[in-house]
Amino acid sequence: MKLMFEKILPSENSSWRYWLYKLDNIEFNWHYHPEYEIALTLNSQGQRYVGDNIENYHELDMAFLGPHLPHTWSSSPAVIGKPQKVFVAQIPVRWLENLMLSMPDLADFKSLLELSRRGIKFSEDTVKKSAKIFAKMQQANASQRFIGLLEIFQLMLDDKDKQVLSSNGYNVSVTSDASTDKLDKVIRYIHENYTGKLPAAKVASLIHMSTNHFHRFFKQRTEQTFTEVVNQLRISKACSLLINSQRPIATISDTCGFNNIANFNRRFLQFKGMRPKEFRQIYAGKPV
Incomplete structure (x- = not known):
């Protein structure tokens, strides 16, 4: 992208x-x-x-x-x-x-x-x-x-x-600096690959950084951790599937890149304040 x-x-x-x-x-x-x-x-x-x-x-x-x-x-x-x-x-x-x-x-x-x-x-x-x-x-x-x-x-x-919003050193020119290009590449990669495993080490290698350096770089540039951003995107996509499909919740969990249903439920509760089943019932107009 x-x-x-x-x-x-x-x-x-x-x-x-x-x-x-x-x-x-x-x-x-x-x-x-x-x-x-x-x-x-x-x-x-x-x-x-x-x-x-x-x-x-x-x-x-x-x-x-x-x-x-x-x-x-x-x-x-x-x-x-x-x-x-x-x-x-x-x-x-x-x-x-x-x-x-x-x-x-x-x-x-x-x-x-x-x-x-x-x-x-x-x-x-x-x-x-x-x-x-x-x-x-x-x-x-x-x-x-x-x-x-x-x-x-x-x-x-x-x-x-x-x-x-952007950091003081952010270069807004069309020909952006190397750090901006690296962040753009990471963001695109997350959105293209959120359905599968996204180990930080692999993402770091795409922009030629060590894993530790990558974590510091990402947190400094976004004020969020890499894991937080990935989970936010996955939960957003899961919400769409819960509303617009009848897929089982376990299938949606797998589709959105969560390694198990317990982790999916825990993250969903963290970001939405309710469990996936409750979210689906509310948007379907059913009593919880």
Whole structure:
């Protein structure tokens, strides 16, 4: 699974692109594009990948991403009858930066653009307010959407609890540094091979590291252990199979790479707060 380039086309009669996706789940799609992006997710939970940062995200998540910054979300399946929503604003670099330069009124936003090169996440209060503005854009004309976009920028700027995502040394250029390339290779390999055994020693050998060095490297770049990230992905895939198939739980455990049913049940309880059988019954609308 390569790092993919995404071509962005502006919305009709607009200088930037607004879109609302409604999905059963968000597939892992490691990609980048030259535009700035605001992405706000509702009714969704899973993992957010931005540069060299990997985090769990939950209801009410929003990130602001700078140009060429690799990213993706990967979610568990939606609650039946309640699709996951992703509001997206994708803004051409030249248009946005020229706007900031030509209007002294917007000079304060420059610091936000600089931070976005590493990705930024925002507080729940900012996400709630931004979600209301994004929702209104569905029925708005181009000028109303532009005003709404500026309002969201102001909310992001004023958020005192916003947090930068990627590490300070992360290189966001298209020709990324060696460490970034290695992390990208590991992430792709995990998503391509999570159904089988994933010994850390083998993954470490792919990027020419000792096992101990690899564990330190992965933890430093993602703030999670290799095992934690693998288990999160496997549980997310297991959730999809529990909802969308009638396969026995033991079969799902094997399919998602767990070595035994006891380990699967233990990890599922750790990440979901319930056992796989209970999860399936809840999503099927049956009493537990």
